[in-house]
Every structure is written in structure tokens, then in C-alpha cells.
Amino acid sequence: MKKKSFSPQNTPSDLDTPGSRIRAARAEANLSIRELAALSGLTPEAISMIENGVHPPSLKSLRKISTRLNRPIYYLGCFEALPEKTFGERFRKARLFRGLTKDEAANKLGVDPKSILNWETDKVSPAKKQLSKVNHFLIIIIDN
Known part of the structure; x- marks a missing residue:
């Protein structure tokens, strides 16, 4: 062929x-x-x-x-074209940038997958004890 x-x-x-x-x-x-x-x-x-x-x-x-x-x-x-206006949008974008499913992100952050869904839909915000890990997760490093 x-x-x-x-x-x-x-x-x-x-x-x-x-x-x-x-x-x-x-x-x-x-x-x-x-x-x-x-x-x-x-x-x-x-x-x-x-x-x-x-x-x-x-x-x-x-x-x-x-x-x-x-x-x-x-x-x-x-x-890179995904919106970032809300916490949920920023979190989803960071998760997808890393190529992680909701379950994988939950495992990485030590939370329940339902938490990820709730964060991404802006239903709830992370608890104070999770903020350090979540803020680190939101940092997107792009190698050019």
C-alpha cells in the first residue's frame, strides 16, 4: 500500500x-x-x-x-483555549493540561472524585486543609 x-x-x-x-x-x-x-x-x-x-x-x-x-x-x-473565569474552570483546565481524568486528579490530591466534580462545577470550594495541594495543582508549567 x-x-x-x-x-x-x-x-x-x-x-x-x-x-x-x-x-x-x-x-x-x-x-x-x-x-x-x-x-x-x-x-x-x-x-x-x-x-x-x-x-x-x-x-x-x-x-x-x-x-x-x-x-x-x-x-x-x-x-489553552479553555476559560479560566471561575475556580472550577481554572481547576478543570489545570487537570486537562496534565492529561488527568477526574479520578486520577482525585487520587493525586487525596480527595474523593466527587469533590473534583463539585469543584469543577463550582458547587463547592476545596476545604482549607486541601488548599495548599490544590493551589500547587493549579500552577501550569508549559515547556516551550
Whole structure:
């Protein structure tokens, strides 16, 4: 089977969606959809649906793809564009920047997963005893 070639015309100029960023990173790596699928453990159909914006990538899929394309998960997920107006929005953005599920973030912070959900929906704020860990968690370090 002939490997599909990618030209600058095939690469999206606006990289404002996870699909467009994944497609561009895949093209830069000179990988076909099938090759990326084989490397990431996803199906070619799943990669195609993600790239075409039919289905947003799950955090688990983004992790696999970011590892194989050697791109940060926050970049491929477009997480820098997430709002930060409330504590819940800032917390969710920090969690996603790290590529963590709610359960993983809860485990890392030593809290119940329901706490994470309540924080992210701004239903409650962290207790005083949790503030130090949570404030540290909110610091996002981006390697350029």
C-alpha cells in the first residue's frame, strides 16, 4: 500500500481544534491514519472521526495520540483555549493540561472524585486543609 503524502495544502491553516492539530502533527510526522492508528492502538476510523471533528477525542485517546506524535496533550486538546473565569474552570483546565481524568486528579490530591466534580462545577470550594495541594495543582508549567 502506498503511503499518503502530505503537502502544506493538505495541512489545516487554522489549528484551533483537536482534530486539526492532530492531523497537522500526523502530517508533520509523515504518518498515515492507519500508521497512527497502529501506533496508538486506536482504529483508523476513530482517528479519522477525531481529525474530521465528527467525534471529539477522549482524554485516553488524546494521551495515546500525544505520546505517539510527541506533542503535549494540552496542545492537541486545545486546552489553552479553555476559560479560566471561575475556580472550577481554572481547576478543570489545570487537570486537562496534565492529561488527568477526574479520578486520577482525585487520587493525586487525596480527595474523593466527587469533590473534583463539585469543584469543577463550582458547587463547592476545596476545604482549607486541601488548599495548599490544590493551589500547587493549579500552577501550569508549559515547556516551550
